[in-house]
Amino acid sequence: MKTNRRDFFRNAGMGAAAIAGLPILTGSCSTGRNMEGITSVFSTGNVILFQGDSITDAGRNRERGLPNDASSFGNGYANLLASWLLDKFPEYGLTIYNRGISGNKVYQLAERWEADCLQLEPDVLSILIGVNDYWHMRNGQYNGTPEIYENDFRALLNRSLDRLPDVRLVICQPFILSGTRSVDDTWIGPFEAYQDAALKLAGEFGATWVSFQEAFTKAAETASPEYWTLDGVHPSMAGAQLMAGTWLDSLT
Numbered sequence: 001m002k003t004n005r006r007d008f009f010r011n012a013g014m015g016a017a018a019i020a021g022l023p024i025l026t027g028s029c030s031t032g033r034n035m036e037g038i039t040s041v042f043s044t045g046n047v048i049l050f051q052g053d054s055i056t057d058a059g060r061n062r063e064r065g066l067p068n069d070a071s072s073f074g075n076g077y078a079n080l081l082a083s084w085l086l087d088k089f090p091e092y093g094l095t096i097y098n099r100g101i102s103g104n105k106v107y108q109l110a111e112r113w114e115a116d117c118l119q120l121e122p123d124v125l126s127i128l129i130g131v132n133d134y135w136h137m138r139n140g141q142y143n144g145t146p147e148i149y150e151n152d153f154r155a156l157l158n159r160s161l162d163r164l165p166d167v168r169l170v171i172c173q174p175f176i177l178s179g180t181r182s183v184d185d186t187w188i189g190p191f192e193a194y195q196d197a198a199l200k201l202a203g204e205f206g207a208t209w210v211s212f213q214e215a216f217t218k219a220a221e222t223a224s225p226e227y228w229t230l231d232g233v234h235p236s237m238a239g240a241q242l243m244a245g246t247w248l249d250s251l252t
Contacts, residue, residue, distance in 0.1 A: 033245075035088075037252025041124070041168065042089060048096045049122035050078040051109060052129050052172070055234060056100025067095045074098065076235065077243035084244065097122070105133045105142065106152040113156065118163050125160060125167050126247070128212075129153070130174030130194045131233055134187075146193035150201065157205050169207035171198055172247070175216050176232050177225040183232025210250040215242055 042048075047067075050056050058076025066072045068086060073079040082096040099116040101108070106129055109116075117125065133149045136142035160167060176183045176191055195213060202209040219228050219242055228239040235243055 033249060034252040038248060039089070041251050042085070042092055042094065043123070044092050046092060046094055046123040047121060048082075048085070048094060048124045049117060049120055049126065050081070050096075050098045050100060051117060051125065051127045052100040053104040053132050054100070054102035055131070056098060056128055057102045058098075058100070058240070060098055060100070062101070065097075065099070067097050072098060074100075075240070077240045077247065080240060080244035081247060084248070100128075103132060104129065105136065105144065106130075106149055106156060110152065110156050110159075113159065117160065121164065122167060124170065125164070126170035126172060126210075128172035128174065128210075130198055131176065131191075134174075134191050134194050135233070138187075138190075146197055149194055150197035153197065153201055154204070157201060157207075161205070169202075169205055170210060170247070170250070171202040171205075171207040172210040173198055173212045173214075175213040177216055177220055177229050178232060179225045180232030181226075181230060187232075208250055210247050212243060212246060215246040 055076060056078050058074030058078065060074035061071040064072045068082065070079065070083075073082055078098045078100065082098070085094055085096065097120055099112075099120075101112070109127075109129060130149060133142070133144045137144045157169065160169070173195055174191075175195075176187055178185045178188060199209060201207070216228055216239070219239075223238075225232065227236065228242065229235050
């Protein structure tokens with residue numbers, strides 16, 4: 001996922017129309033979402049940070065990089081989540097950042113962690129990373145392994161807790177859908193090793209675990225994989241909405 005893959009979101013039609021998903025996310029609260037549980041996660045003045053690769057980046061304007069700013073969030077799940085949280089909890093005065101960068105692997109998060117995480121002092125830190133650690137190895141651009149991924153990720157989490165001992169960690173499951181433009185069944189077995197490593201770390205660090213793979217796999221039973229993610233990695237509008245709802249439901 002090179003930087004120019006940020007254009008994927010524009011080509012997929014994820015422009016301003018992505019905001020149309022917000023009523024769906026809000027409406028889902030009346031069909032079983034645990035609002036009391038979600039409310040218990042956040043406190044007045046909290047800083048929330050979304051970190052990751054292009055799935056989080058979603059074409060955001062990195063030159064602005066402002067909190068609570070639409071163009072600084074791109075058109076993906078982080079935008080939907082930030083918009084929903086700001087709408088639901090205006091009394092909390094939340095400050096929400098998106099610092100995802102397209103193409104990143106774990107070691108690249110580490111290279112920018114001081115400026116793009118630690119100095120922001122988040123109270124809630126959500127990380128989605130891993131697909132590039134496999135994809136770039138697969139296409140010969142990176143000599144990574146599941147063990148390198150796990151060790152690099154563990155070091156990043158330890159570094160975060162050393163500086164931010166009270167931060168609430170949210171580790172998101174990296175996901176794929178086969179039968180799509182870029183992903184076939186040969187991905188599934190090898191990629192599971194990265195997913196297993198992320199789950200192991202979530203347990204090790206007491207992090208909230210967001211089961212994106214399970215959500216997408218189940219969703220693909222009701223509509224084609226391409227409906228949710230055209231290339232098997234980057235979510236469509238529907239996929240971004242699915243991610244936002246899954247993330248919220250995982251908090252409780």
